[in-house]
Amino acid sequence: MGSTGFYLYCIGGADHPAPGDVTGIGGAPVQALALDGLVGWVSPMEAAPGASLQRVREHNDVVERACAERTALPLRFGQWFPGERALGAEIHDRRAALEDGLRRVDGAMEMGVRILDPEQRDDPPDRSTGRAYLETLARRDARMAAAAGRGRTVAAELREWLGPLVRDERVRPLGTSAGLAAAAHLVDRHDIGTYTSRVRSFAARRGELRFLFSGPWPPYGFADDQRQESA
Numbered sequence: 001m002g003s004t005g006f007y008l009y010c011i012g013g014a015d016h017p018a019p020g021d022v023t024g025i026g027g028a029p030v031q032a033l034a035l036d037g038l039v040g041w042v043s044p045m046e047a048a049p050g051a052s053l054q055r056v057r058e059h060n061d062v063v064e065r066a067c068a069e070r071t072a073l074p075l076r077f078g079q080w081f082p083g084e085r086a087l088g089a090e091i092h093d094r095r096a097a098l099e100d101g102l103r104r105v106d107g108a109m110e111m112g113v114r115i116l117d118p119e120q121r122d123d124p125p126d127r128s129t130g131r132a133y134l135e136t137l138a139r140r141d142a143r144m145a146a147a148a149g150r151g152r153t154v155a156a157e158l159r160e161w162l163g164p165l166v167r168d169e170r171v172r173p174l175g176t177s178a179g180l181a182a183a184a185h186l187v188d189r190h191d192i193g194t195y196t197s198r199v200r201s202f203a204a205r206r207g208e209l210r211f212l213f214s215g216p217w218p219p220y221g222f223a224d225d226q227r228q229e230s231a
Contacts, residue, residue, distance in 0.1 A: 006087050007045040008079040009062040010072040010218075011038050011098050017069050025049050025058045033084070035091040038098060041066050042087070048080035060218070067109065067218045073101045074218040101223055108167055108186045109216035111195060115154050115180040116210040120147060148173035151181025154209065158183065161202045165195045170221045180209070184221040192216055 007025060012032075016039040022030040028043035041062060049055050059077045066072040081087035091098065120143075127133050155171045168186040173179070187195045196213070203211040 004044045004084075005046055005048075005080060005082050006033070006040075006042040006084060007049065008075055008081065008087065009041045009043070009059060010066045010074050011035075011040055011091075011102070012066065012070060012072045013102055014039060015070075016066070016072060019062075019065065022062060022065050024062045025055050030062055033087075035088055036095055038091060038095065038102075040087070040091065041072070045080060048078065051077065063218045063220075071102060071106045071108075072218070073098060073105060073223050074220045075223065076220070097224070104168070105186065105219040105222050108188050108219060108222075109192065110219040110221055111185045111187050111192070111199075111215035112213060112217070113155075113158065113183045113185070113199060114174065114212040115151055115158075115183070116174075116178045116212065117147070117150070117180055117208070118178055118210055119208070120178050120180075144173070144175065147180050151179075154206070155181045155183045158199070158202055159185075162195065162198050165191050165198060168222055178210075186219055186222050187216070189216070 007028070009024060009030070014034075014037055016032070018032040019030040019041055022041075024030045024043040025045070026049065028045060030041055030043050033040045033042045056077050063072065063074040067074065081090060151173055152171065155169075159166055159169055162185070165187060166185045167188065170184040172182050174182050185195070192215075199211065199213050203209070
């Protein structure tokens with residue numbers, strides 16, 4: 001095995017197609033590399049790339065291309081290995097989890113919904129005294145906790161409304177002045193149009209709230225089996 005390092009974008013099954021003329025971070029060519037019965041989309045790279053908005057976008061562009069072709073398990077930015085031996089050892093050690101992840105996202109993409117209450121506002125900080133300032137913080141914390149609870153409730157109502165269109169879900173509090181919750185939904189590709197229509201109809205029923213939805217995206221939020229807990 002050579003000494004060239006490899007940057008890993010995503011993992012596909014053994015039959016995942018080659019990337020063709022796709023380029024990745026910094027214009028590096030992307031190639032398919034057989035890895036212990038799986039396929040990784042990689043770029044030969046002598047050193048780990050530093051994080052920047054441009055490089056994260058280039059990483060995501062490759063992942064989106066891979067997911068457009070067939071089911072692929074997206075990996076977070078920064079997966080660099082000093083050589084094929086190190087990369088192969090990592091995949092071998094994680095093979096069961098990677099195969100589980102591929103089964104979990106098979107045929108699906110990620111959709112996102114942000115739930116907002118436009119009437120919800122933070123109290124401006126009262127810095128007249130130390131006690132007043134602490135009381136402002138206490139009120140803010142109480143409001144955020146209440147907002148997280150409301151967010152969980154509305155997200156659960158939305159999930160029930162969407163029914164079997166949602167294969168899996170992650171919900172987290174937004175933690176912003178108007179934010180209640182952010183929900184990520186794993187949705188079959190062929191159901192995305194129906195899903196979008198159903199989210200719009202739910203939003204129309206809850207006119208006091210605002211719903212911002214986006215996608216389809218590669219299923220980053222479902223690439224591992226760790227549930228994100230709401231606060």
